[in-house]
Amino acid sequence: MKQVSVIGVPMDLGAGRRGVDMGPSAIRYARLHEELSTLGYVVNDVGDVDVPVVETLKTNGGEPGGLHHLGAIREACSALAERLGLLAPDAFPVVLGGDHSISIGSVSGLSARGRTGLIWIDAHADFNTPETSPSGNIHGMPLAALVGLGDPQLTGIAGPAPKVRAGDVVLIGVRSVDPGERELLRRAGVVVYTMKEVDKMGIPTIAANAVAQMQGLERVHVSFDADVLDPTVAPGVGTPVAGGLSYREAHLLMELLADAGIVTSLDLVEVNPILDERNRTARIVVELAASLLGKKIL
Numbered sequence: 001m002k003q004v005s006v007i008g009v010p011m012d013l014g015a016g017r018r019g020v021d022m023g024p025s026a027i028r029y030a031r032l033h034e035e036l037s038t039l040g041y042v043v044n045d046v047g048d049v050d051v052p053v054v055e056t057l058k059t060n061g062g063e064p065g066g067l068h069h070l071g072a073i074r075e076a077c078s079a080l081a082e083r084l085g086l087l088a089p090d091a092f093p094v095v096l097g098g099d100h101s102i103s104i105g106s107v108s109g110l111s112a113r114g115r116t117g118l119i120w121i122d123a124h125a126d127f128n129t130p131e132t133s134p135s136g137n138i139h140g141m142p143l144a145a146l147v148g149l150g151d152p153q154l155t156g157i158a159g160p161a162p163k164v165r166a167g168d169v170v171l172i173g174v175r176s177v178d179p180g181e182r183e184l185l186r187r188a189g190v191v192v193y194t195m196k197e198v199d200k201m202g203i204p205t206i207a208a209n210a211v212a213q214m215q216g217l218e219r220v221h222v223s224f225d226a227d228v229l230d231p232t233v234a235p236g237v238g239t240p241v242a243g244g245l246s247y248r249e250a251h252l253l254m255e256l257l258a259d260a261g262i263v264t265s266l267d268l269v270e271v272n273p274i275l276d277e278r279n280r281t282a283r284i285v286v287e288l289a290a291s292l293l294g295k296k297i298l
Helices: 020-029 032-038 070-085 102-111 142-146 179-188 195-201 203-214 247-260 280-292
Strands: 003-009 042-048 092-097 116-121 169-174 191-194 219-225 265-269
Touching: 003 020, 003 032, 003 070, 003 102, 020 032, 020 092, 020 265, 020 280, 032 042, 032 092, 032 280, 070 092, 070 102, 092 102, 102 116, 102 142, 102 219, 102 265, 116 142, 116 203, 142 169, 169 195, 169 203, 191 195, 191 203, 195 203, 203 247, 219 280, 247 280, 265 280
Parallel strands: 003 042, 003 092, 092 265, 116 169, 116 219, 169 191, 219 265
Antiparallel strands: none
């Protein structure tokens, strides 16, 4: 039986809106463990990384460079990377966020095991640097940090930058990009499928292209942000953007990635129970995780 190792990162320090620190609890409460157990996995929950709540921090948010809570986020991501390094090599890690800045820790920790492809499923590009960010919120910067762009305190977590090569990254579902991010993405050569491409090409073609791009890589990590879903489907997110993936488009993407058998680890981030409706968004995220890990209709 295959093993899934679950680890939570209850952090909202990287976001401009409070509440996603409760995401790991909401996802667990939505029966993540039971869903994966029915698929034949042994689920090992190793608990949560310790993350301070904002009220305990001495700074009021702003730190040198204009980045909010940089030191605390770096410490949490470093701890996450270290914890992931202790997992059994054959385990499938599922990291529960928290805001998307936690992925600096998850991908940094997991990429130490070998060259890693990254499928970033998100309404936002998350490709800002301190120079381009309109807000200073680090949850808008993790992907840039992982390819080596941005503050050295982020790019250097768990080893030298970059953690992934820009050519080993694909973004899917993007529909909100800051002007500075647009230029950085072009210069880096990252493959991006916006919602325009989803509408024109369809999920099957995009999934096939992503799988082809990942061929030959030792590991493939999926980082799934709940706000990639249309807000009518998943209301419990802090930065909703209209016009996202439908329920079936998201499931089809996960099912096709599962069929390809290439994914070795997963983030589930940005679920905000404060803004949700009876834990609806967490339940949908659990269903999508089950599809990625092999749940089939027949």
